[in-house]
Amino acid sequence: xxxxxxxxxxxxxxxxxxxxxxxxxxxxxxxxxxxxxxxxxxxxxxxxxxxxxxxxxxxxxxxxxxxxxxxxxxxxxxxxxxxxxxxxxxxxxxxxxxxxxxxxxxxxxxxxxxxxxxxxxxxxxxxxxxxxxxxxxxxxxxxxxxxxxxxxxxxxxx
Amino acid sequence: xxxxxxxxxxxxxxxxxxxxxxxxxxxxxxxxxxxxxxxxxxxxxxxxxxxxxxxxxxxxxxxxxxxxxxxxxxxxxxxxxxxxxxxxxxxxxxxxxxxxxxxxxxxxxxxxxxxxxxxx
Numbered sequence: 301x302x303x304x305x306x307x308x309x310x311x312x313x314x315x316x317x318x319x320x321x322x323x324x325x326x327x328x329x330x331x332x333x334x335x336x337x338x339x340x341x342x343x344x345x346x347x348x349x350x351x352x353x354x355x356x357x358x359x360x361x362x363x364x365x366x367x368x369x370x371x372x373x374x375x376x377x378x379x380x381x382x383x384x385x386x387x388x389x390x391x392x393x394x395x396x397x398x399x400x401x402x403x404x405x406x407x408x409x410x411x412x413x414x415x416x417x418x419x420x421x422x423x424x425x426x427x428x429x430x431x432x433x434x435x436x437x438x439x440x441x442x443x444x445x446x447x448x449x450x451x452x453x454x455x456x457x458x
Numbered sequence: 459x460x461x462x463x464x465x466x467x468x469x470x471x472x473x474x475x476x477x478x479x480x481x482x483x484x485x486x487x488x489x490x491x492x493x494x495x496x497x498x499x500x501x502x503x504x505x506x507x508x509x510x511x512x513x514x515x516x517x518x519x520x521x522x523x524x525x526x527x528x529x530x531x532x533x534x535x536x537x538x539x540x541x542x543x544x545x546x547x548x549x550x551x552x553x554x555x556x557x558x559x560x561x562x563x564x565x566x567x568x569x570x571x572x573x574x575x576x577x578x
Contacts, residue, residue: 379513383478383503388487391479392550392558395543396569402576424575431568434561442557 311443319388323440326385327397333381334401337374339408344368389440396435403428460530466522467535468542474515475546479554481508536577540570 311319344367362368385394403425409415417425485502503509526535547566551558 379516383482383509384488386479387482387485390550390556391475391554392547392556392562392566394479395475395546395550396562396566399543399569399573402573406576418578420578421576424572424578426572427575428569428572431565431570431572434565434568436565438559438561442555 316439319440323385323389323393326381326389327394327400329381330378330385330394330398331401331404333374333378334398335404335408337371337378338401338405339371339412340367340374341371344371390442393435393438393440397432399428400432403432460526463522463526463529464538467519467526467539468545470515470522471519471539472542472546472549474512474519476549476553477508477512477515479550481506481512483554484508533577537574540573540577543570543573 344365345362347367348362348365363372382394382398385398406417406421406425410417481503485499485506488499490496490498523535523539526538543566547558547562550556
């Protein structure tokens with residue numbers, strides 16, 4: 301027998317639905333915490349100015365700036381939610397889908413910071429959005445790899 | 459100097475993502491979102507060598523990116539990191555054995571191109 305035993309085992313439909321809902325919720329949290337965290341950090345760092353010192357106290361002092369502190373809290377939340385998402389979703393799904401944060405950051409820059417957006421940057425926003433949509437159409441995990449279905453086909457075949 | 463910084467952004471960043479992804483898959487899907495469940499999760503992750511390797515690697519990549527941004531333009535630094543998306547997808551396929559179909563490949567390439575365009 302050359303057929304692997306369990307590697308094409310499908311997840312039940314209810315489980316698939318649960319995975320998709322969890323993935324959407326976690327992805328939204330990852331993107332939102334990233335955008336808010338980056339905005340707060342960059343605003344805080346601009347207000348603090350360039351830190352030109354090798355003294356650790358100078359760096360610790362920047363963390364007491366309210367915007368920097370808010371930024372750090374959101375970046376920790378970003379890291380945590382991203383790890384949670386990776387506990388079931390493929391890396392090749394998470395990396396492109398969560399880069400939608402670039403699009404949101406650009407939109408935030410236009411609305412709140414009144415930055416000018418060139419035609420080239422609008423093209424970039426459009427291309428990222430199409431790419432994210434394409435990856436988001438795929439099922440987030442490679443089920444037979446990790447869950448309920450240990451792939452033992454190879455050993456069995458020996 | 460710039461080449462070293464680019465290497466320090468891309469290599470630890472990619473390695474960190476691969477380690478974190480492998481570490482979280484080894485831990486298994488998170489289903490318990492209660493405070494006590496999340497506390498136990500933190501304890502599990504602290505003892506997970508893949509995660510404890512992955513997080514410092516990402517920190518190195520993050521600080522190298524900060525240094526690169528202060529040494530070069532955004533329009534140089536960001537496309538460099540965008541190119542690593544394609545590298546990560548390839549490594550996810552061959553090292554993590556993920557199923558990467560044409561939609562993921564095309565989508566990832568489009569995202570990388572779009573991020574490069576955004577920074578111009």
